[in-house]
Amino acid sequence: AQKVTQAQTEISVVEKEDVTLDCVYETRDTTYYLFWYKQPPSGELVFLIRRNSFDEQNEISGRYSWNFQKSTSSFNFTITASQVVDSAVYFCALSGEVVFGAGTILRVKS
Amino acid sequence: DARVTQTPRHKVTEMGQEVTMRCQPILGHNTVFWYRQTMMQGLELLAYFRNRAPLDDSGMPKDRFSAEMPDATLATLKIQPSEPRDSAVYFCASGSGTDQGGYTFGSGTRLTVV
Incomplete structure (x- = not known):
């Protein structure tokens, strides 16, 4: 079975800080794709x-x-010099049926 | 930019009513997904199609949900009868199965069943 784990439920940083979002996946496929998606407040x-x-x-x-x-089995995402507009939920996902992790809420404060 | 179009954007309905959500995938995309997003369950895959054929709908409650692609430009997700627990945002996404590029998501249909 395919699985994506995003252990960080929520991260808060101050603007201009660097932040890394973790993603760990499980799959038995030898060929696969990994994705990151952003879901802003909209x-x-x-x-x-x-x-x-x-x-x-x-x-x-x-x-x-x-x-x-x-x-x-990790596919981590780093935002350098974070900005308020980066505030969103970030999802890591794994092919082929595109299984999503639970998401990490990123809050960037000014 | 090409986009996936979902209608309606919002739907409020009474329990027991039929709900139909529509999705127009990007022209040329042969893979279509339906997802449901709730706070508790996150993004759940309900069904997906390739070349209009259903490949997997194991995530769907079969007794009340059905997904179809009557043609390459339209995918539908129906709930009959609807229940309050079906309240969620339903997303459609499309992509090209050949390169498994990033799938493009529609804006979603926010369904509220009262």
């Missing part, structure tokens, strides 16, 4: 990144970076 789900299980290179996109470690 409620829509916004796709952030997809990662192929064969590609363990870390990825950086602006203030966002992702650390994929197959050895520990």
Whole structure:
């Protein structure tokens, strides 16, 4: 069975702090994809990144970076210099039926 | 930008009534998902289709829920009869099954059953 665990229920930081959101997954598939989605207070789900299980290179996109470690089944997400607009619920997800973790609420205070 | 369109955005109905939620996937996307989001359960997969064929609907209460894709441009989720515990936000998402890119979600239908 596939499972995604986001152990951090809620994180609060002050603006400009760096923050890392943890994601641990379980799957028996040898090929799979991992995703991160953002759900701002408006409620829509916004796709952030997809990662192929064969590609363990870390990825950086602006203030966002992702650390994929197959050895520990983790796919962590770091926001550098957080901003108030980053406040949202962040979900990690696993293919093929796209199983979602419970989400981490991030609150960034000014 | 292409988007997934869900209607209605909000629905309030009385217990026992039939509810139909509609989703227009992005043109060319062959995979469609239905999810339900509640505070208690988070995001639950209800059903998903590939090339209009249902691949998995094990997450759906079969006695009252049904999901269909009458054509490639429309997916429907019906609840009959509705119950207060069905109150939730229902999301539709679509994607291309060939590259498993990020699935695009609709804005959701907020259902309240009173």
